[in-house]
Amino acid sequence: MKRIVVIEDNTMAAKLYESTLVREGFEVELASDGEAGLAAIARAAPSLVLLDLMLPKIGGFDVLRRIRAMPGLETLPVIVTSNAYTAARLDELRRAGATQIVTKASMSPKELTRIVQHALRPLSPS
Amino acid sequence: MTQAARAAAEAKLVVERLASLSADTGMSVAELREMWLTETADRLERALAAASVGDLAEARRQVHSAAGSTGMCGADALATDLTAIENMAAAGKVDETSAVLAQALADFRLLTTILHRESA
Numbered sequence: 329m330k331r332i333v334v335i336e337d338n339t340m341a342a343k344l345y346e347s348t349l350v351r352e353g354f355e356v357e358l359a360s361d362g363e364a365g366l367a368a369i370a371r372a373a374p375s376l377v378l379l380d381l382m383l384p385k386i387g388g389f390d391v392l393r394r395i396r397a398m399p400g401l402e403t404l405p406v407i408v409t410s411n412a413y414t415a416a417r418l419d420e421l422r423r424a425g426a427t428q429i430v431t432k433a434s435m436s437p438k439e440l441t442r443i444v445q446h447a448l449r450p451l452s453p454s
Numbered sequence: 455m456t457q458a459a460r461a462a463a464e465a466k467l468v469v470e471r472l473a474s475l476s477a478d479t480g481m482s483v484a485e486l487r488e489m490w491l492t493e494t495a496d497r498l499e500r501a502l503a504a505a506s507v508g509d510l511a512e513a514r515r516q517v518h519s520a521a522g523s524t525g526m527c528g529a530d531a532l533a534t535d536l537t538a539i540e541n542m543a544a545a546g547k548v549d550e551t552s553a554v555l556a557q558a559l560a561d562f563r564l565l566t567t568i569l570h571r572e573s574a
Contacts, residue, residue, distance in 0.1 A: 340490045340523040347479035382518045411522045411537065433525025433533060437478035 330375040330448065331355040335365030335391060336409070337383050341432060345378060348437040349444065362386025366394055374404070376447055380432075381410040389424065396425040405447040409435065457564065464529050465568040471528025484573065490527045491566050494520045498559045505543070505552040513551060514543035532561060 332349055336342040337360045346356045357372050359365035361384040369377060377395065381388035388408065395401050405427040413421075413429065421429055427447055435443070455463075468487075476483045501516035521536035535558050542551045 338519045338523050339493050340486070341526060343481070343489060344475065344479055344486075344526065347481050351480060380522075382515055384515075411518065411525065432522045435526075437475065 329353065329355045331357065331372050332376045332378060332444070333357050333359060333365060333368045333372055333374040334378045335359045335362065335368075335383065335388070336378070336380045337361060338380070341380070341409075344437065345440060348440050352441050352444075354444070360384075362388065362391045365391055369395060369401070370398075376405040376407065376444060378407050378409060378444075381408060389421070392421070392424050392426060407443060407447060457561065460531060461561065461564040461568055464531055464565055465572065467528040467530065468565070468569060469572065471526075475526075486527070487569060487573065490523055491569065494524060494562060495559075495566070498555065498562060501539075502552065502555050502559060505548065505555055508548055510543040510546060510548060510551060513555070514540050517543065517555070529565065532558065532565065535561070 332354050334342055334345050334349075334356055336345065336358070342358050342360070346358060349356050357368050357374070359368045363385040365377075365379070365383070366386065379388050379391060383391065388410070392406055392408065395404060395406060402425075406425065408421055408426045408429045409432045411432055413431075418429060428443060430443060472483045472486050475481070475486055497516040497520040501513040501520070504510070504512035504516065517536050517540045521533050521540060524536060525533035535554070539551060539554050539558060542554065
């Protein structure tokens with residue numbers, strides 16, 4: 329079973345993600361701040377991370393940078409979720425290694441499933 | 455549009471969105487509604503308290519979180535207001551942030567009353 333770490337401090341959003349992903353057959357670990365999220369990633373060896381940006385303790389942007397600095401996690405799919413992005417912020421996130429950047433408020437459970445499955449698809453040989 | 459009419463229209467959208475989220479996740483509408491109402495009230499009250507002592511970084515963080523789940527629940531007008539407040543806080547506008555936050559909290563409480571009345 330593939331494991332997903334959800335780092336999200338909003339209870340409603342976290343529970344929606346968890347219910348959606350568990351229904352699709354994923355194992356989900358929730359973390360409500362950046363520090364707990366990094367610990368969960370180190371412990372759980374996830375297949376994918378769903379990462380909010382504005383988090384307590386360690387912000388999402390720093391979490392992303394620290395994930396990319398961890399040996400072996402350079403290509404771990406990290407989907408960043410937030411509400412509003414500036415063009416500069418989008419660029420920063422891409423350069424920091426975000427796999428995909430999505431707008432939280434407009435992401436339905438079906439869309440979340442599609443995004444996660446797409447990020448986890450096996451890469452075809454080139 | 456009056457405040458009451460706007461809240462009634464918003465409540466209708468929320469009821470529709472919660473039904474859709476319930477169908478997609480298996481969570482009950484009541485569970486989703488109460489989770490959102492409880493957390494959002496808490497966050498807006500924390501934001502107002504933070505803004506009143508000039509802590510706009512904390513006010514912004516709380517409003518940002520509330521705006522995200524409010525948009526997810528279909529209350530788009532309120533979510534737009536909250537995003538505007540988040541931007542005011544980011545711009546360091548202490549007095550304006552507090553005043554508009556107090557109005558947003560009043561709007562949210564009216565929406566809560568309507569949703570509870572309709573679910574009774």
